Amino acid sequence: GRTPRRRRRKRAPSSLKRGGDGLPQTLGSPRSSRFIPQPQVPPAQPPQHPRFSSLRGAAESLRPRYQLGDMATPNGPRVPCSQAAIARALLFGLVLIQVAGVAGTTDVVKAYNITWKSTNFKTILEWEPKPINSLYTVQISPRLGNWKNKCFYTTNTECDVTDEIVKNVKETYLARVLSYPADITSYAVEPPFTNSPEFTPYLETNLGQPIIQSFEQVGTKLNVTVHDARTLVRANSTFLSLRDVFGKDLNYTLYYWKASSTGKKKATTNTNGFLIDVDKGENYCFHVQAVILSRRANQKSPESPIACTSHEKVLSTELFLIIGIVMLVIIIFIVVLSVSLHKCRKARAGPSGKENAPLNAA
Secondary structure, X not given: OHHHHHHHHHHHHHOOOEOOOOOEOOOOXXXXXXXXXXXXXXXXXXXXXXXXXXXXXXXXXXXXXOHHHHOOOOOOOOOOOOHHHHHHHHHHHHXXXXXXXXXXXHHOOXXXXXXXXXXXXXXXXXXEOOOOOEEEEEEEXXXXXXXXXXXEEEOOOEEEOHHHHOOOOOOOEEEEEEEEEOOHHHOOOOOOXXXXXXXXXXXXXXXXXXXXXXXXXXXXXXXXXXXXXEEEEEEOOEEEEHHHHHHHHEEEEEEEEEOOOOOOEEEEEOOOEEEEEOOOOOOEEEEEEEEEOOOOOOOEOOOOOOXXXXXXXHHHXXXXXXXXXXXXXXXXHHHHHHHHHHHHHHHHHHHHHHHXXXXXXX
């Protein structure tokens, strides 16, 4: 009975036993009476609710893709920089260049207070301020058209855009003023600009001061003719007048008064001539104003210079005739008086001559 016990004691320390997990047991590990291989079972996963699983999937999608590539291994040295990191560095450099370019535009002065100055369709675009180390370029366009450049890289604060607006004076136009730095060659971003208000020449151009072409007062009639100003609007290579552009929409108003009075009267016509009744022999003064009755605003032009009739030439002729008649009467009177005196002297000398004659003469 002792022999089997000795054999068991000798085998136990000379061999290594394997546990249930498949790993060899050391000498100090607990003894197992029998080796039973166990199947490999994956670690249990907690039950997932459908809502939590969708949220988890969304979180995973938001995780940066480059996270795993940039992480270092747990036990090894850090992984060297990848191509994605180089691309990020280059992108960051480009962003810095763009930011530097935008920062450089802070010295560019933007235009403001853009206004249209137009008289008889001669149109100038004006703005502020006077540039310092800046340049301006003007762009103009019909409401539904393409932008056209005018006044390239100028230091002026005005631009003549007449040749664009006279193509169609009933069109509505827009303009904008672009600002550039003085060193335009180093400017690589879109320039800042300021838009103008809309402008319709037919409705908004100012009417120029009218000109009185001629006037004449004959008896009780005063005839006044107004000259139509020329514009830069063309038709068949000919510059049109205000009457050509506006037609019957253009009216003239005549304000007239006696030179010796302050009370004014008014007459209106849609032609260029006035024929009004006045008092005979009275001098009259008057001025003319152009009016566009169809406009809601900016209807009237400045008044023309004042003109006056004069009867000085007529009075001088009459006075000359009167003086001539008086002089003729005086001359005739002198002649008649001289003849009468001569006859009287002759008559007196006749009797006295007979008395003094010698007797032998008889």
